[in-house]
Structures are given as C-alpha cells and as structure tokens.
Amino acid sequence: MIRINNLTVEIEEKTILKNLDLHIPEGELHVLMGPNGSGKTSLLMTIVGYPQYKITSGTISMQGHDLLQLDMTQRARLGIGMAEQRPPSISGVTLEMLLDYQLNRHPGKRDEIVGLTRNIGMESFLKRSINEGLSGGEIKRSEILLLMSMQPLFAMLDEPDSGVDIESLETVASMLTTLFSPEDEFPAKRRTGLMITHSDRLLEKIHADKVHIMLDGRIICSGNPEIIMNKIADSGFESCRRCTGK
Template identity: 50%
Template sequence: MLEIHDLHVEVRGEPILHGVDLAVPEGEVHALLGPNGSGKTSLMMTIMGFSGYKVTRGKILFMGQDITQASLTERARMGIAVAQQRPPTIPGVRLRQVVEYLTGSDEGHKSEVAALVEAVRVRPFMDREINAGLSGGEIRRSEMLQLLAMRPRFAMLDEIDSGVDVEALELIGAMANQLFSVEHGHPVRRRSGLIITHTGQVMEYVHADRAHIIMRGKISCTGNPGIIFDMVCDSGYEKCVECVNHIPEVHL
C-alpha cells in the first residue's frame, strides 16, 4: 500500500529526514514511535504532501504509483488522509458542512455517521466552525469523525493520544479501530494506516501489526509492537535502539 525508499527531506533548507525506508502492506496498521523532534510528524507531513517539506532524494509509492511529486490534493483524492495533532481552526467552515460533503448521497453511510455523531458526543459542536473553541480531546474526536466520514484507503493518525485523558483515549481508540475496519463487526479485515505516537499509550487500544522507531530522522528499529513498546517503557528510546545496534555476533 505504501512504500518509502531512501527518503531525504529538508524543511527551510535544514535536513530533517535522512534516508527513511518504510513499507506498510495492504491491510496492515503500523505504529511509528520516537522521541520529540525525531522526525515522526515530518514524515507524515511529507507522505501527505504538505508544502514546505522538500524531498531531496528518494521516493514515495502509493499502491505502486510514484507520488513523490504529487500535490496534497492529488494524494487526498487517491485515498490518503491524516488526523493532525494540532489542526488549525477554519473560520467560516462548520463541522456539519464537512461531514455532509464527505458522506455525499450515500444514505447508508449518512445513517452510520449520524449514529456515530451521537455515540462519540460531537453533536454539541457540529455547527461550530472547525476546531473553534474545542479542547484537545474534542479536536481529536472531530478529526476522527471526519476520517470515518471520508473512509480513506490509508489513514495516518498523528499523536491522537496526546493531551487526552484515559476515558477520552479509550473512545478515540475505538474510533480508530472502526476507521481501520473494512466492515463493521469484522476488525480483522482492515484498511492500512500509520499511527504516530510519542508515548505509545494509544497502542493499548488499537492493534498494530508492526512498530518502527524513528530516531534522528531515520528508522532505527522495526519489530513486534508489544516488545518494542515494552522496551521503550522500560529503558527509553536510546537504550531500545542501542540494544538492536549492539547484538553480539554468533559464530557457528
């Protein structure tokens, strides 16, 4: 679904990513962990095609097609979407308008989203301008609602566990599981996605097939999500990567 090869990226002339290699197969959800400033969000913004993130080397392939130079609009139309950690307030545009546009004329989908609006408690701000006056948890729920209405082929969730309490995180995790499920009630059949997290708390609620650690703009470790998360919790990111880089040779 997504393939990244030797990706180098600059922001305002400063190198940010230094040769990232990453592959997310169809039907898999991967987690990307790393300390603050490691390049997590920069990688997401580059995949989505935000301006200001200049690819100086490498390629991004989506469903086999090279999208390295594609615009953000083109990538969105192909089915790539993102829930940002700090989305902007959008004056003059109300959440209800966006949701109605995304659901279109599909009556079945409209009914599903309408039920979801009540279930995740976003009805009180459906007629507010996007993100205006909302708390961190409310913004996360609004972003997830928009993704669920959009039904993207590939969704990226940026720090959806940041700044929310345990109860809100459980609800957001349930929304993420629904987002990645191809059919309601069949969580094993999934859409592809990338969950970006610093704390890893969201992984207690959303199953990831594989986890990657990014350090200093490069993927440093890849493996079982549970093992990697436990190692990070016990020893921190530096020690986790160090244990991979210092595996003793075995002579047979």
C-alpha cells in the same frame, strides 16, 4: 499499500529525514515511535504532500502510484487521509459542512457517521466553526470523525492520544477500533494505517501489526509491538541509541 525508498527530505535547507525506508502492506496498521524531533511528524507531512517539505532523493508510492507527481489534493483523492496533532481552527466553516461534503462522496456511510457523531457527543458541535472553543479531547474526536467520513484507503494519525483525558482516550480508542476494523464483506481485510504515539495506552486497546522506532530522521528498528513497547517502557529511547551505537 505504501512503499518509501531511500527518502531524504529538507525543510528550510535543514535535512530532517535521511535515507528512510518504510513499507506498509495493505491491511496493516503500523506505529511510529521516537523522541521529539526525530522526524515522525515530518514523515507524515511529506507523505501528505505539504509543499514546505522538499524531497531531495528517494521515492514514495501508494498502490503503484508515484506520489511525488501528485499535489496534496490529488493525494487526498487517491485515498490518503490524516488526522493532525494540532489541527487549525477554521472560522466560518462548520463541522457539519465538512461532514456533508465528505458524505456526499460516500452516501452509503451517512447513517454510520451520523450515528457515530451522536454516540461520541459531537452533535452539539455540528453548527460551530471547526475546532473553535473546543477542548483537547473534543478536537481529537472532531478530527478523527472527519477522517472517518473521508473513508481513506490509507489513514495517518499524529498522536491521537495527546492532550486527552482518560474518558476521551476511551472514546478515541473506540473510534480508532472502528476505523481499523475488518470490513463486513471481507472479514480478513481492514484499512491500512500509520499512527504516531508516545505511549502504550492506545496500543493496549488497538491491534497494531508493527512498530517502527525513529531516531535522527531514520527508522532504526522495526518489530513486534509488544516486545518493542516493553523495552521502551523499561529503558526509554536511550536503549535504542545504545543499540544503534553497537
């Protein structure tokens, strides 16, 4: 689904991603972990196509399409969707407007999304401007709901578990389980994804196929989620620095 080779990226003339390689097969959910400032969010922003992120070398492709030749809108229409860690408030644009726009493109999913909106307690926010006056947990639910209504082929999430309480975490986990659940018509197939998280709370509830550790703009380790999570919980990312030093 996603193939990134030898990617180097700058922002304001500072190199933030360095010769990075990442391959995500179709139907797999991969997780990015690493200390703050290691480049995780920058990688997602680069894949989405934020113009501030200048690619100085390397390639990014999705199902054979060269993403570097496409702007943000074209990448979204190709099937790339993202739930941001800190999405903006948009005065005058309501949650209902954006959901209607997406569901007009995916009419077969309207009943499912309408039911989900009710189940997660977001009906009362439909007429309100996007994210205005919402708590951290409500913003996360709104952002993931919009991502789900988009029906992306490749879904990215930047710390969907940050700033939420235990009750909201259960709701977020349930939504993500639905987002990455197998298709009814093809039980062995599910949506492809890339998710950033700092904790194992979410991974205890959602099946991930692989975890990647980022340090200093590079992916330095990839492997079994349970094994890597146990090591990080025991020794932190300092153990990763020692490992790369050897």
